[in-house]
Amino acid sequence: MGFVHKPNLCPTCECKKIQGPCQQTRQNRSPWWFWRCSFWSCQTRLPFLNNSAFVGLRLQPKTLVQLILHYASSSLTKVVTRDDLVQAVNVGWQQGQHFLDVLTTQEAEAGELFCKTAVLSRSIECDATGLGRYYVKRTNLLMADQIQQLEDKKKSQCKAYPCHIRLLGLHERGGAFVAAFLRPRVALPKSRPPVEAWDEIRSSGLLDRVSHRGKRALYSDGARAWMTAGKHLGIKCYQVSHQRKEFCRSLSEVDPKLSKKAGTQVIDRKWKALKDFLPSNYHRKINGPHGSQVNPRMRQRVFQFCWRNSLKWPSPAQFLKQLAKLQGKNCSGVSFQGAEK
Ligand SMILES: [Zn+2]
Structure with a gap:
C-alpha cells in the first residue's frame, strides 16, 4: 500500500534476499508478522514494520490499515486526536499517539518543503x-x-x-x-x-x-x-x-x-x-534550556495545514494516495515523543 516496505538488506548477513511477510500463529495471542532473510544459515527475522516510518509500532497489519483508513477519511480541516483513534480503532493510547506522530511529522515536513519551493x-x-x-x-x-x-x-x-x-x-x-x-x-x-x-x-x-x-x-x-x-x-x-x-x-x-x-x-x-x-487547548510554549520558547508542535501543525491546503480539497482516496507518497521519501521513522501538549 506504500506504507510498509520490505527491508532492503538483512542486517545480520547483508543478504538482499528477504522473504515475507510471514506470519507465525501464537497460542492465545494474535499472530506475529515478520520478514525473513532467505539465506539458509541466517534466517534472521525482522519485525513487520522494520523498513517503514512506523518502525517500533507493535501492530497487526490489519490494525495499521484500520488506523490509516480512519486517518485518511477524517476531516482534513481538523487535527485527528489520539482519542479519536483510540475510540475508532482498537489500539492503546501510546500506539495511537506514536502513529499520529509519524504522520504529523511527515505532513509537516512536506508542508515546510512546499512553503520553500512553491x-x-x-x-x-x-x-x-x-x-x-x-x-x-x-x-x-x-x-x-x-x-x-x-x-x-x-x-x-x-x-x-x-x-x-x-x-x-x-x-x-x-x-x-x-x-x-x-x-x-x-x-x-x-x-x-x-x-x-x-x-x-x-x-x-x-x-x-x-x-x-x-x-x-x-x-x-x-x-x-x-x-x-x-x-x-x-x-x-x-x-x-x-x-x-x-x-x-x-x-x-x-x-x-x-x-x-x-x-x-x-x-x-x-x-x-x-x-x-489548530487544537484549541494548545500549549504555545515549552520550557527549553534557555527559557520558554514556542512549542515545536505548533510549527508542525502550521506546516501540516499548509501541506493539506496545497492538496486542494482531496477526497479521502486522493488524500490516502498523497500520504502514501510521503512514505517513500524518509523511512527513518519518528521517535515517539509522548503526549501532545
Ligand atoms: Zn540474513
Whole structure:
C-alpha cells in the first residue's frame, strides 16, 4: 500500500534476499508478522514494520490499515486526536499517539518543503497574523536582545513580557498559499501583536516565492513594509487601510490580467481556517534550556495545514494516495515523543 516496505538488506548477513511477510500463529495471542532473510544459515527475522516510518509500532497489519483508513477519511480541516483513534480503532493510547506522530511529522515536513519551493504569480495577497502569545521571564536568554531593547526604550522593567508568535503568509488568489514563521517578538504587557517590519519580511525568505516573470502585484492590508517589499520585487503593491475601516476597494488602474479588488479577503479566510485547524487547548510554549520558547508542535501543525491546503480539497482516496507518497521519501521513522501538549 506504500506504507510498509520490505527491508532492503538483512542486517545480520547483508543478504538482499528477504522473504515475507510471514506470519507465525501464537497460542492465545494474535499472530506475529515478520520478514525473513532467505539465506539458509541466517534466517534472521525482522519485525513487520522494520523498513517503514512506523518502525517500533507493535501492530497487526490489519490494525495499521484500520488506523490509516480512519486517518485518511477524517476531516482534513481538523487535527485527528489520539482519542479519536483510540475510540475508532482498537489500539492503546501510546500506539495511537506514536502513529499520529509519524504522520504529523511527515505532513509537516512536506508542508515546510512546499512553503520553500512553491512559486506564486499574478495577484498575491500578503499579510501576517498572530498565533497567540506566551510569557517570557525578563531573564529569558533567547529573547534577551529584544527585552534589552524594550527596557532601554521604556526605561522601565517588568518581571515577564508577552512574546507574540507571528506567521507571515503569501496567497496567490486562486493559487498557492505559503507561510513562514517570523521570530517571536517581545512586547509590553497588553500590547497588540507588532506589525510586520520590512527586515522581517525580507529575512523570512517568503519573497523568493514570488515568480520573477509575468504580471504580478501585491495586495496588502496597510502594513507599510509591504510597499517596500513591492519596490524590492519591482512590482506594485495595492493597499487598503484597516485603520480607516477600509477592507476592500475597487482599483481603477490595474493591469487587466490582475485583480481589480484591493484587500486581503483571501488570506484572511486562510488565517481563519488555519486557526480552526489548530487544537484549541494548545500549549504555545515549552520550557527549553534557555527559557520558554514556542512549542515545536505548533510549527508542525502550521506546516501540516499548509501541506493539506496545497492538496486542494482531496477526497479521502486522493488524500490516502498523497500520504502514501510521503512514505517513500524518509523511512527513518519518528521517535515517539509522548503526549501532545
Ligand atoms: Zn540474513
